[in-house]
Amino acid sequence: MDSERIKKYVFHFWQSDMHAHFREEEEILFAPLKDDKVQKAIEEHKQIKEQIDIALKSSGDEAAKQLLLLVNIVGAHVRYEERELFPHLEKTLTEEQLVSIGAQLKDELVKDEYADEFWIKTNNPVCLY
Numbered sequence: 001m002d003s004e005r006i007k008k009y010v011f012h013f014w015q016s017d018m019h020a021h022f023r024e025e026e027e028i029l030f031a032p033l034k035d036d037k038v039q040k041a042i043e044e045h046k047q048i049k050e051q052i053d054i055a056l057k058s059s060g061d062e063a064a065k066q067l068l069l070l071v072n073i074v075g076a077h078v079r080y081e082e083r084e085l086f087p088h089l090e091k092t093l094t095e096e097q098l099v100s101i102g103a104q105l106k107d108e109l110v111k112d113e114y115a116d117e118f119w120i121k122t123n124n125p126v127c128l129y
Contacts (some may be wrong), residue, residue: 003063005118009057009072012077012114014052028104029089032097037088044077 022045030038051073055066090098 002118003058003060003067005116006067007063009114009116009118010052010067011056014049017040017112018048024105029101032093033089033103035092037085041077041081041085044073044080046075048077 021053026045030041048070051066051070054072055063058066093101
């Protein structure tokens with residue numbers, strides 16, 4: 001695995017999508033409810049950003065380790081949101097709140113036009129699968 005290529009993509013994805021996505025969730029979706037489940041998601045956002053910073057500052061085998069840790073942290077966060085947090089919000093918030101939140105959230109598909117598509121399966125030894 002070429003960690004430097006992946007680190008460049010992680011930086012790009014943070015700048016172009018993930019940072020805004022986290023801010024949108026925190027300022028719109030999580031705003032009406034400040035309970036333990038929401039606080040956990042906000043803390044996980046901070047943990048992900050910290051892990052991105054660590055991974056980007058690492059090199060060699062350490063970078064590969066830190067990138068793998070980042071993958072695991074993000075995966076766990078996505079599972080938490082989908083399995084616990086979002087169902088909790090749907091049960092806890094009023095219908096009016098949910099409609100208002102839905103109207104405020106950007107419902108657009110982000111097209112990632114990153115030039116180095118290293119994740120696409122090829123005969124390239126850098127391929128991830």
